[in-house]
Amino acid sequence: xxxxxxxxxxxxxxxxxxxxxxxxxxxxxxxxxxxxxxxxxxxxxxxxxxxxxxxxxxxxxxxxxxxxxxxxxxxxxxxxxxxxxxxxxxxxxxxxxxxxxxxxxxxxxxxxxxxxxxxxxxxxxxxxxxxxxxxxxxxxxxxxxxxxxxxxxxxxxxxxxxxxxxxxxxxxxxxxxxxxxxxxxxxxxxxxxxxxxxxxxxxxxxxxxxxxxxxxxxxxxxxxxxxxxxxxxxxxxxxxxxxxxxxxxxxxxxxxx
Amino acid sequence: xxxxxxxxxxxxxxxxxxxxxxxxxxxxxxxxxxxxxxxxxxxxxxxxxxxxxxxxxxxxxxxxxxxxxxxxxxxxxxxxxxxxxxxxxxxxxxxxxxxxxxxxxxxxxxxxxxxxxxxxxxxxxxxxxxxxxxxxxxxxxxxxxxxxxxxxxxxxxxxxxxxxxxxxxxxxxxxxxxxxxxxxxxxxxxxxxxxxxxxxxxxxxxxxxxxxxxxxxxxxxxxxxxxxxxxxxxxxxxxxxxxxxxxxxxxxxxxxxxxxxxxxxxxxxxxxxxxxxxxxxxxxxxxxxxxxxxxxxx
Numbered sequence: 001x002x003x004x005x006x007x008x009x010x011x012x013x014x015x016x017x018x019x020x021x022x023x024x025x026x027x028x029x030x031x032x033x034x035x036x037x038x039x040x041x042x043x044x045x046x047x048x049x050x051x052x053x054x055x056x057x058x059x060x061x062x063x064x065x066x067x068x069x070x071x072x073x074x075x076x077x078x079x080x081x082x083x084x085x086x087x088x089x090x091x092x093x094x095x096x097x098x099x100x101x102x103x104x105x106x107x108x109x110x111x112x113x114x115x116x117x118x119x120x121x122x123x124x125x126x127x128x129x130x131x132x133x134x135x136x137x138x139x140x141x142x143x144x145x146x147x148x149x150x151x152x153x154x155x156x157x158x159x160x161x162x163x164x165x166x167x168x169x170x171x172x173x174x175x176x177x178x179x180x181x182x183x184x185x186x187x188x189x190x191x192x193x194x195x196x197x198x199x200x201x202x203x204x205x206x207x208x209x210x211x212x213x214x215x216x217x218x219x220x221x222x223x224x225x226x227x228x229x230x231x232x233x234x235x236x237x238x239x240x241x242x243x244x245x246x247x248x249x250x251x252x253x254x255x256x257x
Numbered sequence: 258x259x260x261x262x263x264x265x266x267x268x269x270x271x272x273x274x275x276x277x278x279x280x281x282x283x284x285x286x287x288x289x290x291x292x293x294x295x296x297x298x299x300x301x302x303x304x305x306x307x308x309x310x311x312x313x314x315x316x317x318x319x320x321x322x323x324x325x326x327x328x329x330x331x332x333x334x335x336x337x338x339x340x341x342x343x344x345x346x347x348x349x350x351x352x353x354x355x356x357x358x359x360x361x362x363x364x365x366x367x368x369x370x371x372x373x374x375x376x377x378x379x380x381x382x383x384x385x386x387x388x389x390x391x392x393x394x395x396x397x398x399x400x401x402x403x404x405x406x407x408x409x410x411x412x413x414x415x416x417x418x419x420x421x422x423x424x425x426x427x428x429x430x431x432x433x434x435x436x437x438x439x440x441x442x443x444x445x446x447x448x449x450x451x452x453x454x455x456x457x458x459x460x461x462x463x464x465x466x467x468x469x470x471x472x473x474x475x476x477x478x479x480x481x482x483x484x485x486x487x488x489x490x491x492x493x494x495x496x497x498x499x500x501x502x503x504x505x506x507x508x509x510x511x512x513x514x515x516x517x518x519x520x521x522x523x524x525x526x527x528x529x530x531x532x533x534x535x536x537x538x539x540x541x542x543x544x545x546x547x548x549x550x551x552x553x554x555x
Contacts, residue, residue, distance in 0.1 A: 055443035075444035076287060080364040084383070106360065107350070111393050117350035118342065120314075120334035125362035126384030155387035166402075166412035167386035 004226050006179060007248035008234055009198050011036045012226040013182050014091065017134050017175040019044035024087040024132075025057075025074070026050055032247050033091040033136045035064060036177075038238050039230060063238050082131075083123065086170060089132040092124060094176075096149040099212040101173045101185035101192055103128075103135055103154030111151055124153035129160060132172040138247040140178035142211030145192070157190040179248050181206045182223055187215025196223040262435040267489045269539055272459045273299045275489075276424060279328075281309040283370075283420070283455055285427030285448040286500060289315040289337045289508055291440070293428035293461045295496035295539050300326060302535065311420055313366060313447075315500060316513075319345030319520060320535075322355055323527070329357040331420065333366045337513055344521035361417075362390055367447060369420035374453035381414040391415070425455035428497045429481065430505055431471060432462040436487025439471055439479045442503035452486040461491040463505045495543055511553060512546060 014036020018026050026041070026048045028034040034053070038061050041048040049072075051057050057072030074082070082088050095118055096104040103124060109115030127133045133154060137144050152159060160171035176183040176192065180201045187193035193215035197206055203220050226234070234244075273296070276282070282300075286292035297317045300308075307328040312318050314335035321327050323345040335346040349355045361369065362384040372380040381400055385391050391399075400416040427448040432438035438460050440448070452458040460482060471480060496502075499509035499516065519530030534545045 076363075076446060077367065080367050083364060106389070111360075111389070113353045114350055117347040119336055120332055120360055121362055121388065121390060122334045123363040123384075125386075125388035125390050126364040126382075128388075129383045129386050152387070152389040152392070159387040163387035164413050165410050166383055166414050169412075170383070171387075 004231055005245070005248075005250045006198060006200075007032070007244040007250065008226045008231060009223055010177060010179060010248055011039055011234055011244065012230055013177045013198075013223050014136065015040035015044060015230070016224075017091070017177060018048060018089060021045060021048065021089050021132070023047040024049065024089055025082050027079075027088055027090040029090065029092045030136060030247075031064065031243055032138065035234065035239055035244055037091070038062075039233060042233050043230060061238075063240065064243055080126075083126055084130055086131050089134065089174070090123075090127050091134040091136050092127065092154065094135045094137055094144065094154070096144060096146050097135060097137065097176060097192070098146055098149045098156070099191050100158045101156030101176070101190070102149045102152045102159055103156075104149035104151045106151040106153045108150055121151070121153040125155065128155040128171060128173065129167050130170050132174050134173070134175040134177065137176065137178040140180040140206065140209045142209060145210040145212060147212045157185055161190070180209060191215050193217070194220055196221050198223045199225060262484060264434045265436050265484070265487060265490045266434050266465065267491055269295055269299045269491055269493065272296060272426075272489055272491060273303050273305070275457075276300075276303075276305055278305050279307045280305075280423040281311065281421070283422040283425040283451045284310065284312040284317045285425060285446060285451045286315070286317075286497070287313050287444070287446045288334065289339075289513070290444070290501045291428055291442060291446060291497050291503075292317045292500040293426045293496065294498055294500060295493035296426045296428075296459065296461055296491070297321065298535060298539060298542060311422060313363065314343070314346065316343065316345075316516060319343045322346055322349035323520065325354065327355045329359070330355050331359040331361065331366075333361050333363040337517060339508070339510055340513060340517040344517055348520070359394055360390065361385070361394075362388070365390065365415070365417050366420070367450065368417040370447060370450040370454045372417060372419035373421045374450050377419060379416040379418050382417050383414060385415040385417070420454055422451065422455035423457070425451040425458040426461070427451055427458065427482075428461045428493075428502065430463050430502065431466055431475075432460055432482070432490050433468040433471055433484075434465055434490060435468065436460065436482065436484035436490050437468060437471060437480060438462060438482040438487065438490075439475055440481050441475065441479060441505070442501070445481050449481050449486070452482055457488040458482075458486055459489045459491065460487055461493040461496045463494055463496065463502060465490060465492045493539065496539070498543075498546060509546075512549065515549070
């Protein structure tokens with residue numbers, strides 16, 4: 001099967017970010033991360049602990065918006081307990097990510113009087129010094145990938161090291177998955193590095209869509225295509241309504257409109 | 258002579274009348290979930306000013322910011338979830354209408370309440386290290402562990418300062434007249450911590466029952482507040498509207514969209530929303546919301 005869409009590639013790439021995590025709480029923020037985590041639980045990592053995004057651990061793997069057998073209780077107070085306990089991998093959004101893998105969801109501009117107030121830092125400061133943290137960027141652009149974030153909500157490895165052993169000890173920024181590519185923060189001097197480009201995307205496109213000097217290895221592979229099994233799971237079971245195309249539009253479908 | 262604990266039932270106006278300008282007020286719930294909105298609306302319409310508001314914020318922060326009530330805001334986020342960015346909060350921040358802000362990590366916020374609830378000056382935590390939370394709040398200090406780890410390292414941790422409150426306002430599903438109160442929804446949030454971090458706590462509820470009624474159909478573990486933490490009980494049916502109060506009601510998404518459109522619109526848009534829904538007392542608010550839904554159903 002080769003008629004996969006970009007959204008399917010992203011879902012599989014997100015699933016891969018969770019495949020080696022073992023029995024931990026996978027905590028996706030937003031639609032594609034939720035789809036990817038559920039895909040991982042159905043394929044590479046059945047031990048993942050997942051929630052309904054509200055307060056329940058689910059024993060099975062429901063479609064987006066669905067529910068399943070309850071296997072535990074995870075109200076917000078217990079989420080904070082698990083953050084400190086460490087058995088958690090969160091995939092957050094990011095309004096800005098910089099060359100050193102710092103993330104901003106707080107505000108754009110000067111903190112004292114921002115040009116644009118966003119959510120606030122939410123749990124990003126605590127997540128990034130306590131448990132594995134990844135980011136999902138549905139629209140890879142120089143507006144998101146900036147030289148330096150305006151406000152550091154999520155802490156990248158260089159800042160964590162500079163803040164001392166207590167900050168660096170559990171800092172683990174794992175993957176940045178975008179609509180164009182997969183990246184990590186293992187470039188020279190703890191900088192953002194290109195790991196793979198999605199099928200149909202060139203390295204130059206990713207470099208052009210990144211507002212800082214991206215670490216590009218000599219050989220950049222293609223992000224793997226989703227398997228037949230994964231495509232069936234995504235299309236028939238997890239997201240039959242195609243909600244994923246709201247975040248990552250299907251190019252073929254978009255052309256017809 | 259009565260041998261029962263005292264009857265703490267009071268009105269919304271009694272609660273607001275007991276407050277003073279300049280106070281530090283914690284507001285329970287979480288974002289757009291189970292917020293004491295009837296009390297917040299009354300605060301919005303009160304003469305009180307220069308408040309310090311401590312909240313994992315939703316429209317409670319938006320409304321009070323819009324009314325110019327907030328001198329200082331302590332928050333980790335302000336969001337309506339289905340409308341991610343709270344327009345009144347955004348406007349207040351972008352025009353510097355709130356003179357002082359303390360933006361914390363979500364977990365730091367809980368730790369700060371916990372320190373206050375335990376009458377400690379601070380509690381240590383990892384969250385905040387390396388982030389701009391410590392840059393934008395340089396008064397928040399770190400503390401060096403007196404205990405070396407196995408490698409001999411003494412970690413420097415954030416000394417999260419206690420979030421001491423003058424007053425906490427929370428909304429639960431049920432209470433008795435003495436202040437024992439139960440939540441029936443999916444999450445207690447942190448209403449017990451708010452109550453213990455505060456000098457005085459007022460709880461609004463959907464329904465006041467006999468004490469025996471609190472556990473007749475509900476597990477005892479849902480009794481979140483003990484009366485020893487509570488100063489006053491206010492029965493305010495639909496009093497968390499338009500936030501969730503599961504299972505009594507879910508978020509009123511249609512009304513929330515109306516609120517967000519007015520908040521993000523022109524001054525005239527907001528004035529019209531204010532005149533229609535907020536200018537009167539709680540009864541007139543509830544009547545206006547009912548009329549709004551009857552109109553939009555047509």
